[in-house]
Structures are given as structure tokens and as C-alpha cells.
Amino acid sequence: MGSFSIWHWLIVLVVVIAIFGTKKLRNVGSDLGAAVKGFKDGMKDGSTADPAAPPQQVTASKANDPNTVDVDAKHKS
Secondary structure, X not given: OOOOOHHHHHHHHHHHHXXXXXXXXXXXXXXXXXXXXXXXXXXXHHHOOOOOOOOOOOOOOHHHOXXXXXXXXXXXX
């Protein structure tokens, strides 16, 4: 009673295929595989970075970029 036999799983598989169809299940499987592959590639790329290197800082002058917003500016009252 605690575990299902192979016949239970086959019946569940037939019901799932009948409800969703094989095309939709194939798309879900390929999407899941692509997500896992992307996750593995992301983990692989993240491990090659040098953890001792400090993050890059922007040192350009604020006057050169007209889109720069000064977050320390005080509002006029």
C-alpha cells in the first residue's frame, strides 16, 4: 500500500497523455531540458570568474554625462 506498482504508473502515464497530448508533453520536456542546460551553463560560467577581483567602478566625471542623476542632491523646500 505504501508504494505504487508499475501498473499504477502506466495508468497514470496513459491518463496524463490523454489529457495533455504528446506534443504538449514533448514541448514541456524540451523546455525543461533547455532550462536545466542554461542553469548548468550559468553555474559553469560563474565559477570561472576571479572572486578576488573587485567589481568595476564608474569613475567618469558627472559633468560629462547629462543623464546622470545625483542621488545625494537635496530637494528644495
